[in-house]
Amino acid sequence: MxxxxxxxxxxxxxxxxxxxxxxxxxxxRGAGDxxxxxMATYVAKHEGYMAAKKALQxxxxxxxxxxxxxxxxGRGGAGFPAGLKWxxxxxxxxxxxxxxxxVCNGDEGEPGTFKDRAILEYNPHQLIEGxxxxxxxxxxxxxxxxxRGEFLWLIEKLEYAIQEARDAGYLGKDILGTGWDFDLIVHxxxxxxxxxxxxALLNSLEGRRGEPRVKPPFPAAKGAFGQxxxxxxxxxxxxxxxxxxxxGAEYAKLGRPKNTGTRxxxxxxxxxxxxxxxxxxxxxxxxxxxxxxxxxxxxxKIKAVIPGGSSAPVFSEQEFGTxxxxxxxxxxxxxxxxxxxxxxxxxxxxxxxxxxxxxxxAHESCGQCTPCREGCxxxxxxxxxxxxxxxxxxxLELLESITxxxxxxxxxxxxxxxxxxxDSMLKKFHLEFEHHITHKTCLVSGHQLLANVGGH
Amino acid sequence: xxxxxxxxxxDQALAPGERLPRSQRTEFSPEAIAEIHAIAASxxxxxxxxxxxxxxxxxxxxxxxxxAMKAVxxxxxxxxxxxxxxxxxYTMYQKKPVGKFHLQVCTxxxxxxxxxxxxxxxxxxxxxxxxxxxxxxxGLWSVExxxxxxxxxxxxxxxxxxxxxxxxxxxxxxxEIMKACERGEYREWAK
Numbered sequence: 059m060x061x062x063x064x065x066x067x068x069x070x071x072x073x074x075x076x077x078x079x080x081x082x083x084x085x086x087r088g089a090g091d092x093x094x095x096x097m098a099t100y101v102a103k104h105e106g107y108m109a110a111k112k113a114l115q116x117x118x119x120x121x122x123x124x125x126x127x128x129x130x131x132g133r134g135g136a137g138f139p140a141g142l143k144w145x146x147x148x149x150x151x152x153x154x155x156x157x158x159x160x161v162c163n164g165d166e167g168e169p170g171t172f173k174d175r176a177i178l179e180y181n182p183h184q185l186i187e188g189x190x191x192x193x194x195x196x197x198x199x200x201x202x203x204x205x206r207g208e209f210l211w212l213i214e215k216l217e218y219a220i221q222e223a224r225d226a227g228y229l230g231k232d233i234l235g236t237g238w239d240f241d242l243i244v245h246x247x248x249x250x251x252x253x254x255x256x257x258a259l260l261n262s263l264e265g266r267r268g269e270p271r272v273k274p275p276f277p278a279a280k281g282a283f284g285q286x287x288x289x290x291x292x293x294x295x296x297x298x299x300x301x302x303x304x305x306g307a308e309y310a311k312l313g314r315p316k317n318t319g320t321r322x323x324x325x326x327x328x329x330x331x332x333x334x335x336x337x338x339x340x341x342x343x344x345x346x347x348x349x350x351x352x353x354x355x356x357x358x359k360i361k362a363v364i365p366g367g368s369s370a371p372v373f374s375e376q377e378f379g380t381x382x383x384x385x386x387x388x389x390x391x392x393x394x395x396x397x398x399x400x401x402x403x404x405x406x407x408x409x410x411x412x413x414x415x416x417x418x419x420a421h422e423s424c425g426q427c428t429p430c431r432e433g434c435x436x437x438x439x440x441x442x443x444x445x446x447x448x449x450x451x452x453x454l455e456l457l458e459s460i461t462x463x464x465x466x467x468x469x470x471x472x473x474x475x476x477x478x479x480x481d482s483m484l485k486k487f488h489l490e491f492e493h494h495i496t497h498k499t500c501l502v503s504g505h506q507l508l509a510n511v512g513g514h
Numbered sequence: 515x516x517x518x519x520x521x522x523x524x525d526q527a528l529a530p531g532e533r534l535p536r537s538q539r540t541e542f543s544p545e546a547i548a549e550i551h552a553i554a555a556s557x558x559x560x561x562x563x564x565x566x567x568x569x570x571x572x573x574x575x576x577x578x579x580x581x582a583m584k585a586v587x588x589x590x591x592x593x594x595x596x597x598x599x600x601x602x603x604y605t606m607y608q609k610k611p612v613g614k615f616h617l618q619v620c621t622x623x624x625x626x627x628x629x630x631x632x633x634x635x636x637x638x639x640x641x642x643x644x645x646x647x648x649x650x651x652x653g654l655w656s657v658e659x660x661x662x663x664x665x666x667x668x669x670x671x672x673x674x675x676x677x678x679x680x681x682x683x684x685x686x687x688x689x690e691i692m693k694a695c696e697r698g699e700y701r702e703w704a705k
Contacts, residue, residue, distance in 0.1 A: 068668040068681045157558075169622045169662040200558075207569075207606045208618075208663055210676040243556055248565055249606035251661060265564030266596075267603040283558045326624040326666035333667045368623055368662075398666065400624055414623050418661055424603075509621050509631040509659065511638045511645055 062215045063092055063179070070333025071176065073350050082312065084300040085173075085293065085322050086336050089180040095215060097222040100183040107183075107228060109302035113191045114234050121195035125298065127306030129318035134163055134254070134291030135367065135395045136471075137384040140298075146278035147196045148286050158198040159287040161263065162189060162295050164205040165247050165254040169368035169418065170398025173322040174292035176334055178205070178212040181296065182219040186242065188295035190228060191302060193240045196288060200241055204259050207248045217244055251422035255470045256289040258424065269426045270470035293322060313339035317383030327364075327401040330355045339383040343373070346382060347401060354403050361404040362486070366395025368415050369475030371482030372402075393478070405504030408487040409494045412479060413441040414507050419476035430473035433464040437480055444491065445508070447498030454491055457484055540581035542589055546574050550589045560590055564600050568607050576704045577608040613649035613656035614702045615695045617641065618673045621659050624666035629684075633670040634659060636685050640692065654696075674700050 071089035075081050087104045088094030100106035113121045126141030148156055162185065166174040177185055189201045205213050220242050223229045231239045245263050247253050253262045257271035260282050281287020297319060301309045310318045317339040323346060326332045330352030337346065343365060347353065354360050363373045365382070371392040373380065380390040387394040402411060420434035437460055440453050461477040468474070484491060493501040528534070542550065550570060554563035567590060571582040578601050586601075587594040601607045608616075619625075619634045634657075638644060641655035649656040665671035668681035672691070677700055680691055694700060 063678050065678050065680070069665075070667065166664045167662055170624055170666050171662075172664045172666050175664050206664070207604075208660075208673060208676070211678045245562075246566065246569060247606075248568070248604035250604050262565065263562060264559065265561040265600065267599055283562075285558075324667060326669065327627045364623075400627070400666070402627065406627065411623060411626075414621075414626055418622055421661060505629065506631050507623070507626040509634040509638075509645075511635055511659075 062095075062211055062218070067092070067179070069172070069176065070331055073331075073335060076336070081337060082320060083336060084320055085181075085184075085296055086176060086334060087181060087184075089176050089334070091180070094180045095182055095219065097183055097219065097226060100181070104181070104184070105303060107187055107226075109299035110187045110190045110194075110228060111234065113194055113302050114236050114238075118195050118197050121191060121302070124306040125195065125301055128301040128309040129306075129316065130294065130297055130301060130309070131317065131384055132291055133293035133297070133321055133397065135168070135369070135393075137394060140290060140294050143278070143288055143290070144192065144196055146276070147288055148279070150197070157283075157285045158196055159282045159285055160189060160192045160196060160198045160201045161256075161259065161282060161287055161289045162201065162203040162292055163254060163256065163259055163289050164203055164209070164292045165251075165259060166209075166292070167206055167251045167254055168396045168398060169415070170324060170326055170364060170400040171367050171396040172324050172326075173334055173397060175209065175212065176322070177292055177296045178209065178216060182212075182216045183223065184296045184299055185216075185292055186219060186223050186228070188298040189242060190223075190233070190240065191298050192288070192290065192295055194236075194238065197238075198240065198288075200243060202243050202245055202263055202282065204245045204247060204253070204263055206253075207246050210246070213244055213246055220244070250424070251418075252424045252470070252472060255472065258470065259289065260287065267424070269424045270472075272469060314381070314383050317385055321397050323382065324396075324398045325351045325401070326398065328355050328358075328360065328403040328406070329353070329401045337382075340381045340386065342378075343380050343382055343399070344378045346399065347378065351401070354401070356403045356405070358403040358405055360401050361406070362402040362408070362483075364398070364400040364402075364479070366393050367398035368400070368418070369393070369471075369478050370395045371478040372486060374486045392482070403504070405502045407500040407502050407504055407507065408483050408490045409441065409445050409500070410507040412483045413438065413445050415479045416441055416476060419472065423472060423476075427468040427470075427473065429464045429467045430476070433460050433473065434476050436460060437476070444494050447494075449495035451492070451495055453495065454484065454488070539588075540575065540579070540585050542570070542574060542585055546570055547589055550586075554590060561592055561596070563590055564592065564597060565604070568597070568601055568604075572607060573704050577611050579609070610648060612658075612703055613641075613643070614654050615700060616656050616658065616675050616703050617643075618658045618660040618663070619645075620661070620663045620665070620669070620671050622662040624662070625669040625671060628669040630670040633672075633683055633685075633688070636688060637672070640688060675703050677701060 077083040131137040250268045253268040258268040262268040277287040420438040425431045464473040465477040554560040583597045587597045643657040645659040
């Protein structure tokens with residue numbers, strides 16, 4: 059057997075009590091064990107392909123119903139109910155037959171998020187099984203797995219795993235005697251954050267520039283190669299085998315009403331025990347930060363937390379008690395997004411943090427919509443000016459006036475994503491911005507967040 | 515996203531519509547052509563093979579020059595302008611030559627909170643390269659400031675060529691990695 063990763067993995071995947079009834083382990087089985095990924099282990103130790111066998115004996119509509127019952131919401135960022143999404147796919151009628159596709163979004167690139175990687179590294183078969191079940195439920199002909207270009211070693215592993223599944227008869231022609239043909243194609247991206255947006259991903263899959271499309275038509279009507287398509291995140295699809303195994307109703311008991319199941323939270327930044335924590339939805343943020351993460355790694359107080367990947371507006375101390383599920387985080391003024399929790403201690407300069415994030419969005423804006431392309435660049439330039447001591451007090455009003463002209467005025471949510479951190483940081487840490495302008499230096503003494511190497 | 519391009523390999527200026535003589539064109543090896551055609555056949559539309567073909571071009575020629583883009587267009591019988599548009603959109607297609615070991619350092623927020631910015635400064639200092647500034651004089655190194663590589667829990671992180679990430683880095687680990695590169699323990703760029 060080929061060896062795909064020999065370097066030790068520094069990530070933390072478990073915590074005390076993980077795998078118990080209270081904190082079930084559905085997504086990270088065997089994570090950390092570099093020999094966990096082959097099919098033999100998946101079948102022997104992790105109930106591998108049981109769910110696919112069960113699903114293929116059910117009616118496709120019944121499988122979609124099961125996923126609907128589970129209430130699972132998309133784990134990629136938007137939190138849209140996956141079962142409902144599946145049910146939007148058109149069905150064959152006597153006068154019209156469709157070619158349908160299912161696409162897996164593995165373009166993980168949201169700063170603060172590193173969960174899909176772990177699934178691809180340790181449980182690629184769980185994703186493949188999820189794709190088979192999704193493919194059966196929607197009666198798709200082909201599944202595409204779009205993986206970001208940097209994950210070359212994971213792509214090689216996934217392709218090996220797909221071949222294993224083909225050899226075992228789970229992919230290819232007449233799967234398990236049902237007469238249904240289905241195969242998977244892995245598509246490697248080439249370094250564009252925007253391709254995580256579903257229609258940009260479809261363009262990239264079709265071999266075009268990764269520019270988001272005008273919606274409608276939505277992908278369920280006209281997606282990849284002009285055919286009905288459903289796009290789900292890696293984590294969503296990898297959760298499907300667990301849903302089928304335990305039953306949708308049982309899965310729905312995990313978490314909170316309308317926010318069911320477990321999700322993999324990615325803890326990073328100034329935290330003592332960074333890593334992946336698979337938890338039922340709806341646990342308080344401070345429990346995750348302190349009881350599981352061990353609190354601040356620097357010994358200094360945590361002043362801000364980004365609760366759902368860099369696109370989510372920041373939380374300051376009074377919101378640390380928020381329950382971490384889609385609705386509660388939204389009600390608290392942010393978004394649960396991709397589950398990346400980034401902790402910032404009190405010595406972190408928020409102007410620098412904000413500039414670093416906005417620089418990212420300005421760099422990754424595809425350039426298609428003027429408000430995002432120009433707006434993000436302007437925000438970056440103004441923040442750059444403030445950071446380097448040339449700011450004026452009027453700049454703060456200027457920044458405030460830019461965001462309403464971006465948010466909601468673009469084809470895709472990248473513009474909104476840039477406005478989230480910008481608005482919230484400016485509002486909640488206004489004093490730091492003002493201090494930067496009047497004193498030409500940081501209010502706090504944390505270490506440099508921007509490299510001084512003559513780039514940009 | 516604007517990328518500066520390296521000029522064509524020939525010095526002669528081409529008139530509009532004029533093509534290089536066949537003998538002077540950059541061409542894929544027959545194996546690479548076969549690989550590209552096999553990929554194109556696996557998709558419903560051959561255009562979808564543009565990204566994989568550009569990856570192959572980068573592997574074959576070291577970087578994606580204008581000539582390489584034209585070779586991709588010829589291999590797939592698709593417009594050159596389309597290939598140019600795609601190649602210039604994605605940052606992983608290097609439009610200029612890079613070093614034998616292309617060091618991609620993440621400096622996004624999570625890495626920066628763990629010292630990623632200082633780490634990038636160290637990398638530049640040790641290799642004598644500037645981010646995106648082409649290879650070092652000995653051709654061994656080049657440095658790129660990468661956006662989030664999805665390794666936030668084990669930051670700072672660096673990717674050498676397309677290898678498995680190196681995580682939880684500091685100056686001592688950087689020295690080890692650079693020595694390991696020199697010893698040939700990392701695959702060279704496009705090899």
